[in-house]
Amino acid sequence: MALVCFNASLEKHAGCANLTVAAQNYRALLEELTQRLPQLTQEVLTPLALVIDGEIVQEPFLADFSADAELHFIEKIAAG
Amino acid sequence: MSEAREFKHIGQRTIRPDGFDKVTGKANYGADLSLPGMIWGAILRSPHAHANIKKLDVSRAQASPDVLAIATFEDFPSVNAAAQRNGSQRKDLMDTACNIFANQKVLYHGHAVAAIAARSQAAAIAALDLIDVEYEVLTPVLNINDAISADAPILHETMMTQGLAEPATEASNVSARMELKKGDIEAGFAAADVIVERAYDTPTVHQGYIEPHATTVVFNDNGPSMIWCPTQGHFDVRARVAQLMNLELGQIKVVASEIGGGFGGKTTVYLEPVALILSKKSGRPVKMEMSRGDVFRASGPASASQSRIKIGAKMDGTITAMQATLHYEAGAFQGSPMGPGCMTVFTPYDVENLYVEGFDVVVNKPKVAAYRAPGAPQSEFAAEMAVNELAKKIGMDPIEFRLKNAAKEGTQTIYGPKLKVVGLVACLEAAKSSPHYNAPIPENVGRGLAAGFWFNIGGQSSVIINLNPDGTGTIIEGSPDIGGSRASMQMMAAEILGVAPSSLNPIVADTEHVAYNQTTGGSRTTFATGMAVVEAAEDIVEQLKARAAAMWNVTAEQVDFTDGVAHNLSGEDQLTLAEICASAEKTGGQISGRANINARGAGPSFAVHICDIKVDKETGKTDVVRYTAIQDAGKAIHPSYVEGQFQGGAVQGIGWALNEEYVYSKDGIMENAGFLDYRIPLASDLPEIEAIIVEVPNSFHPFGVRGVGETGIIPPLAAVGTAVAEAIGQPISSLPCSPPKILKLLMAAH
């Protein structure tokens, strides 16, 4: 099971600091999270980048990950 | 990839392919295009920082025979409709529209109110007097403290603070709050032997690119309209203008001119939509240029900030807790880089207990834009100053103190992920053994050192490589070349294809000739567009093998391609790339390689800078007497341009730390909107900037590249600040360390 960790801002929506998910790709992850945590809506999650085992994926739509991955949602990094 | 890998072209200091045109004056920049029948646009700007527009009457201008077109906010009728189509971007688009033309309210000195087109620039400027505007002047909000005070005038009646524990119920000048945490901050401070707590502030500064914004636009009803402009991202200019004008992307072609500096400031639109409206109404090509004053007053500077930092450590040098409260000015519309500021502030440190809170605050100043590592210089300045003070308090060398707490592979960042392999420790070690750090500190000189962190990004890049029948070729990319990136693209393609870099001509194509490319920024171009170049070149190698195989009547698997030559593994035959190209008509037509990627795996870049400063105690004048910039490049494709990024970033940071700031009157009038009074560093202000390239490869890039453009502006603020503090024997908490401020500190000490 992959581990999803929420930062302090997301924790308010999620109601927990982390949880494990069965999903192994981004689309399944969104579906699972929004179902299990109704406060965590698509609107909250889709603007964010996904960090998979330390690698920041700015456009994670097609991303998949291993069953023991550690996942974080973070604000997309702006360009300068 | 292995560190020992030998390269033929990568790592060389080649002559840039666009260099000849740039040293001879042939290269065409934003203001260099004129067209037959072209007329000029000019913008009427607000003389007030904060006012309601009671009346905007263009009838006198309309009646003038000199005036060929007029534009105001009313010419964006589609903004609401377009915004509805793009739900999540709605607010952002509306803000962009209201920034380009004031919508019933002006929010900063210089805010555009209306535009006029006439036959000459002088006639257009003169005709602005024919526009009658009546203002109801409001009290301006000019800094963070004023903006968050209980009785502050509210800039936007509908703005509610996002991110509060309880949903906001009243309008506020604070658009958003962000909170990040790790561990137990209270326990962390309880475990500390020594604590430093201090407040810092930084001023509004400008990117200071030497080329003002300019554009030439031709509206075309029967084909794509043409926009010529200097931009870091012409595809995003196209998207923005399309949204604002309710056009399809295919109805606009944006040609990126050469760009005279950007540093993040040329990532949005100001003149382009206005010129398009004027061109549409007049039926003529329209050219517009910002004056230098306009650039300062009405393009996007970088956020002023206020930071409160608290750091605790044990006497052995272990940092136990770090806490920050960060306020960023967004200018007139929400959207400061507060988020990345919060995420980067403590990232150079591997510390158990962290807590960061950030606020995005609107004020009556121009809407901020990105500036090199947006948000990080402000917050990391504060953190690094406090770290240096703490190191001094417990009697540790600032490098040893940082080494003891340095972020490394596996460090859990406050924003979530664990770091991969990073080069901070390598940079600190390089600093420790550098000639500069080992040189004695001269009399009356202070020395400061600071670290910096920036994420770097990847993103979308599209590249086509076409080979000619004689084996030369063209690299068609879509990333505006802001500092020599064409040279890097050439070298990376040459490395894969085994040909001379100069045989491949890189061009930055317009929006019609190559697929979408994300903006040049986020230190992404050499990394991501470079990755696309490599992939396109590899695509070509596969085709070359197949073509050689066809010539020899063998399978492609029986062909090896090394250093530009195909070898028949089942015989003695060889064909050079040029020979394969020459026979391409016989083997299936000409050869092109292509890559359209969304690059992942950008590697963060850390830097460490060392600065020696001498202070004249009678005048408060500062002199940088020695400076060294050390940074992890992963792999330097073209070392000269990598050093150039380090040096340029360092000097922008030095300017930020020592002299640069927006000066406002109490009415919110910017009083130093020119290079004479907004003083960026001159050649005579500076010593040599020693650049040391550290290479800790990024395993996600075929050559190990990490972006290098942004990190270099982060460390100078605290390296300089600390050097000044050491030189005068007084703590520094406010930038810039301009002579009047230093003198005041010196006098207060006596």
Added chain:
Amino acid sequence: MKSHISTTINGDSVEFLCDPSQTLLQVLRNDLGMTGTKEGCGSGDCGACSVILDGELVCACLVLGVEAQDAAIETVEGVAAHDQLHVIQEKFLEHAALQCGICTPGLIVSTKALLEENPSPTEEEARYFLAGNLCRCTGYDKIIKAVMDAAATMRQGA
């Protein structure tokens, strides 16, 4: 009422009409199509429009077009001889002394003026002479190295 001006630019006789209020920079860029000379500020602070007027280094934005009457003007377009770059231009490329390149034409012209006046400048003299040419990309380091190398090379060639 426009004035008719006869002048010499990079050795060519040139005639143009200009308003009394037009600057030499505006004439060069907008009327003569010589856009190699750049505008960064229009107030003489940045040096992007540096040209040599009768042997003197000036900001073209601070000179009126009418002042060009009977003058000899040298712009960046006249520094290279056809496709043969001047040593200064070669050294700027060799040392990677430009990033965006917008300040480069002005710096090339100013460096030419410097080395004509002082073929053996110290680094400090070069830094002070070029203090009127702003560059925001490079931090000046590679520019100064290019200038010093160009000076040394030109001395050897002389």
